[in-house]
Amino acid sequence: MRRRFFVDRFENERAIMVGEAAHHLGRVLRAQPGQLYELSDGNSVRLGRIDVVEREAVQFSLLEEIPSYSLPLDLTLLLSVVKFDAFEWALEKATELGVARVVPVAAARSEKGLLAAAAKRADRWEKILMESAQQCRRVSVPQLDKLTKPESAFAAASGLRVLLSEAPEAPPLRDVLADAPDCVVTLAVGPEGGWIEAEFAAARGQGFREVSLGKLILRAETAVVAALAAVNFALVR
Numbered sequence: 001m002r003r004r005f006f007v008d009r010f011e012n013e014r015a016i017m018v019g020e021a022a023h024h025l026g027r028v029l030r031a032q033p034g035q036l037y038e039l040s041d042g043n044s045v046r047l048g049r050i051d052v053v054e055r056e057a058v059q060f061s062l063l064e065e066i067p068s069y070s071l072p073l074d075l076t077l078l079l080s081v082v083k084f085d086a087f088e089w090a091l092e093k094a095t096e097l098g099v100a101r102v103v104p105v106a107a108a109r110s111e112k113g114l115l116a117a118a119a120k121r122a123d124r125w126e127k128i129l130m131e132s133a134q135q136c137r138r139v140s141v142p143q144l145d146k147l148t149k150p151e152s153a154f155a156a157a158s159g160l161r162v163l164l165s166e167a168p169e170a171p172p173l174r175d176v177l178a179d180a181p182d183c184v185v186t187l188a189v190g191p192e193g194g195w196i197e198a199e200f201a202a203a204r205g206q207g208f209r210e211v212s213l214g215k216l217i218l219r220a221e222t223a224v225v226a227a228l229a230a231v232n233f234a235l236v237r
Helices: 019-028 084-096 112-135 150-155 173-178 197-205 220-235
Strands: 004-006 014-018 036-040 045-053 057-065 074-080 101-105 160-164 184-189 209-211
Touching: 004 019, 004 112, 014 019, 019 057, 036 057, 074 084, 074 150, 074 220, 084 101, 084 112, 084 220, 101 112, 101 150, 150 197, 160 173, 160 197, 160 220, 173 209, 173 220, 184 220, 197 209
Parallel strands: 004 036, 074 101, 074 184, 160 184, 160 209
Antiparallel strands: 014 057, 036 045, 045 057
């Protein structure tokens, strides 16, 4: 199976890869003229033949379009900042499970040191999203928003809005998905220790429904995978 890479655009039946991706392809993989790779501009996938390998760029001629699959869901993940190894693992798995947009959330119980360092991790997070999208052969890379306060993240949400809760009265996620009105979903996952009451109130005020993943307490990154897998199972036809 050919490897897939992202480029900025297709233009005049050509594409140019620059930056770190070009360095990896040219220096690490030792790409040569004539080799074929799959290229995506975020909208479609084309077969690309290498014409020129330069120090900081790889030039391609575009050949036929390759049939590609896009998840028939518009999934947004509001992900509270947790320890970076767990947060970054969640980014990778969320990409594999079809998330279109990730909003890092500065929840009340997120560690203050992590929030202060989050802006410096943005480039690394973008890279994780891109590499994960290439690995699972997506057409586009998920959008990464800037660190956002919960109230603003909840206010910008659309579609079916669900917020994971440990409250005993919260209905199972499967029950809420059973009557989902559309394929636009916003999922909010809290930090270790959960949302505080003010955050629950802000979410309810924006139409979020509290849901449960069961009786066991899950880590934030585990909850991301479990919830997104459930959404895919229920809504992808």
